[in-house]
Amino acid sequence: MSTRRRAILWQSFGSPDKPDDIEPFLANVTRGRDIPEDRLRLVADQYRATGGASPLNALNRDLIHRLGVALAELGIEVPIYFGNRNWHPFLCDTVDEMQRDRIDEALVIPTSAYSSYSGCRQYREDLAHCRPAFHTHTIKPFASHPLFIAAESAIVRDFLAVHAPIDPGTTSVFATAHSIPTAMASTCEYEEQLTRVCQALQELLPDGPTIQLVYQSRSGSPRTPWLAPDVTDAIREAAHTTAALRRVIVIPIGFVSDHQEVRYDLDILARNAAIEYGLSFDRLATVGTSPTFIAMLADLVSAWVNGEDPNAHIPGANARCHDDCCLAGSNERRPT
Ligand SMILES: CC1=C(CCC(=O)O)c2cc3nc(cc4[nH]c(cc5[nH]c(cc1n2)c(C)c5CCC(=O)O)c(CCC(=O)O)c4C)C(CCC(=O)O)=C3C
Ligand SMILES: [Fe+2]
Numbered sequence: 021m022s023t024r025r026r027a028i029l030w031q032s033f034g035s036p037d038k039p040d041d042i043e044p045f046l047a048n049v050t051r052g053r054d055i056p057e058d059r060l061r062l063v064a065d066q067y068r069a070t071g072g073a074s075p076l077n078a079l080n081r082d083l084i085h086r087l088g089v090a091l092a093e094l095g096i097e098v099p100i101y102f103g104n105r106n107w108h109p110f111l112c113d114t115v116d117e118m119q120r121d122r123i124d125e126a127l128v129i130p131t132s133a134y135s136s137y138s139g140c141r142q143y144r145e146d147l148a149h150c151r152p153a154f155h156t157h158t159i160k161p162f163a164s165h166p167l168f169i170a171a172e173s174a175i176v177r178d179f180l181a182v183h184a185p186i187d188p189g190t191t192s193v194f195a196t197a198h199s200i201p202t203a204m205a206s207t208c209e210y211e212e213q214l215t216r217v218c219q220a221l222q223e224l225l226p227d228g229p230t231i232q233l234v235y236q237s238r239s240g241s242p243r244t245p246w247l248a249p250d251v252t253d254a255i256r257e258a259a260h261t262t263a264a265l266r267r268v269i270v271i272p273i274g275f276v277s278d279h280q281e282v283r284y285d286l287d288i289l290a291r292n293a294a295i296e297y298g299l300s301f302d303r304l305a306t307v308g309t310s311p312t313f314i315a316m317l318a319d320l321v322s323a324w325v326n327g328e329d330p331n332a333h334i335p336g337a338n339a340r341c342h343d344d345c346c347l348a349g350s351n352e353r354r355p356t
Pocket of ligand 1: 033034035036046049050053055059060063074075076131132133136138139198199200201237238239240274279280281
């Protein structure tokens with residue numbers, strides 16, 4: 021039996037836990053990035069408007085707990101550590117803790133389903149910056165894992181079980197993801213991966229309406245092009261062009277959990293836009309702690325524990341997520 025000490029490192033974005041955390045958290049997120057002061061003040065106000073705390077850290081802890089339970093049921097006993105890019109527990113503090121615990125090798129799981137600089141390469145850079153002395157193996161963006169597709173499909177199927185039939189003449193369905201600069205999008209397969217998830221969900225709505233891929237939470241300078249259309253603009257556009265429109269359904273496929281950008285940008289901004297036009301608004305769940313998503317994570321961990329390459333369980337991941345992919349994008353780095 022191997023005496024090497026193994027662990028899982030759950031790597032996430034981080035979020036403020038209380039109002040006093042908002043400003044220093046935002047300073048961490050935006051250090052070295054081109055984000056106007058006005059945008060930062062607006063986002064700080066949005067965090068305050070929802071109580072000054074994001075549910076993200078708590079949701080990550082819940083996921084970690086449930087993954088631990090699922091692994092124990094499979095007879096896999098590995099400790100799970102938690103480290104963030106922008107807030108406590110900070111990644112490098114967690115790496116230090118793992119070293120004190122004499123961890124020899126870790127499976128690193130970034131909480132991002134899609135490839136982009138922010139969601140993929142930056143997490144790797146964060147980890148490299150902490151210089152772990154133990155061996156690491158990082159899970160690649162998992163949007164094409166059959167159990168991720170199944171978890172997203174289950175959310176839509178559960179909704180349809182209550183709300184079907186959906187009348188394509190009076191309903192618009194939007195799938196949303198975080199907008200990123202177009203220059204960043206061009207170095208990764210972000211849009212392709214999102215489009216493939218939309219196609220899988222469309223199979224549950226064979227008679228329409230067509231699921232439209234839209235974006236949300238645009239940041240950066242207004243002069244820098246970002247992926248569009250924005251979800252709220254798309255709702256207004258649909259209301260203007262489709263006189264019969266009565267209902268809007270939003271599926272937040274781009275996010276793993278119901279964090280601040282889901283709760284504010286969708287549940288407040290997008291919902292208000294729909295209500296303004298007299299439309300009903302339904303925002304479906306994120307995969308969150310759904311059993312199928314936990315099963316996907318458990319599948320990746322079991323592969324690793326059994327000495328296989330877990331990324332081989334994510335169709336196409338090894339081929340497309342190579343060493344020089346997902347660069348930040350030239351626009352963002354060009355001086356203005
Ligand atoms: C692709 C992507 C994901 C998904 C992948 C992943 O999960 O990693 C993601 C997740 C998240 N983004 C988050 C928060 C923020 N993102 C910002 C800014 C930015 N996001 C970007 C992209 C992404 N972001 C980009 C290109 C920027 C511009 C700055 C830069 O180039 O880096 C800003 C700055 C202020 C503003 O919004 O302008 C904030 C506060 C939170 C935490 C929410 C909470 O607190 O619950 C989470 C999970
Ligand atoms: Fe973000």
